[in-house]
Amino acid sequence: xxxxxxxxxxxxxxxxxxIITMGLFDIFKSKSxxxxxxxxxxxxxxxxxxxxxxxxxxxxxxxxxxxxxxELKLEFFFYTNSLDKAAELSSELxxxxxxSDQRLAAGSKTEYLVNGWTTKMKMTDQxxxxxxxxxxxxxxxxxxxxxxxxTNPDQDVN
Numbered sequence: 001x002x003x004x005x006x007x008x009x010x011x012x013x014x015x016x017x018x019i020i021t022m023g024l025f026d027i028f029k030s031k032s033x034x035x036x037x038x039x040x041x042x043x044x045x046x047x048x049x050x051x052x053x054x055x056x057x058x059x060x061x062x063x064x065x066x067x068x069x070x071e072l073k074l075e076f077f078f079y080t081n082s083l084d085k086a087a088e089l090s091s092e093l094x095x096x097x098x099x100s101d102q103r104l105a106a107g108s109k110t111e112y113l114v115n116g117w118t119t120k121m122k123m124t125d126q127x128x129x130x131x132x133x134x135x136x137x138x139x140x141x142x143x144x145x146x147x148x149x150x151t152n153p154d155q156d157v158n
Contacts, residue, residue, distance in 0.1 A: 037081040037143045046145055047136045053148065054132045058125055064153055071120040072151050074128070076135060078114040079105060080144040086112040089142040114144060120155075 038046075066072065076098075080086050086102035093100040093116060100116035121127055132149065139146040 035081070037079075037085070038140055038145050042145070043136070043140045047133065050132050050136055050146060050148065051129065054129050055125060057149075058123065058128060061123065061151070061153060066123055066153050068122065068124040070123045072123055072153070072155050073120055074118045074131070074149045074151050076114075076116060076118065076149045077147040078135075078139050078144040079147055080112050080114070080142070081110060082143075083112050085143050086114045089139065089144045090114050090116070092138065092142065 076093075078086075078089060080089070083102065083104075090100040090102045093114070096118075098116050098118050100114060102112055102114045105111040105113040118131070121131060132146075135149070136146045
């Protein structure tokens with residue numbers, strides 16, 4: 001692997017880490033007192049944010065020769081305030097043939113993480129943006145917040 005490719009991979013990793021970290025700070029914000037984790041306002045704000053970040057991440061992947069014809073699995077992250085909600089979302093994700101599990105979020109006693117991997121998908125702007133929108137909506141349906149996605153560009157690329 002060339003030095004330039006290694007630098008780009010590190011850059012993509014740092015961008016993904018930044019996106020995830022930004023989301024992690026959001027999980028510590030106060031949530032509603034009625035037990036709801038994601039308000040409609042928070043959902044709409046997060047959806048707008050995810051729709052803005054997805055093209056930026058894809059742009060970084062293009063710089064390391066991940067083209068629209070490539071298919072990759074994507075790693076996803078959701079947060080919520082109940083193990084039951086996390087388990088219900090994880091079950092729904094498994095129906096999509098995704099790998100998914102749930103657990104108490106690191107450093108928290110009240111937040112739960114749903115994490116896993118999709119099946120392979122084309123890395124087109126439209127496919128990935130549509131998928132990210134669907135994940136935001138699916139999370140909201142189960143009162144979970146879609147915190148973003150990442151990938152490993154070193155998967156078997158076809």
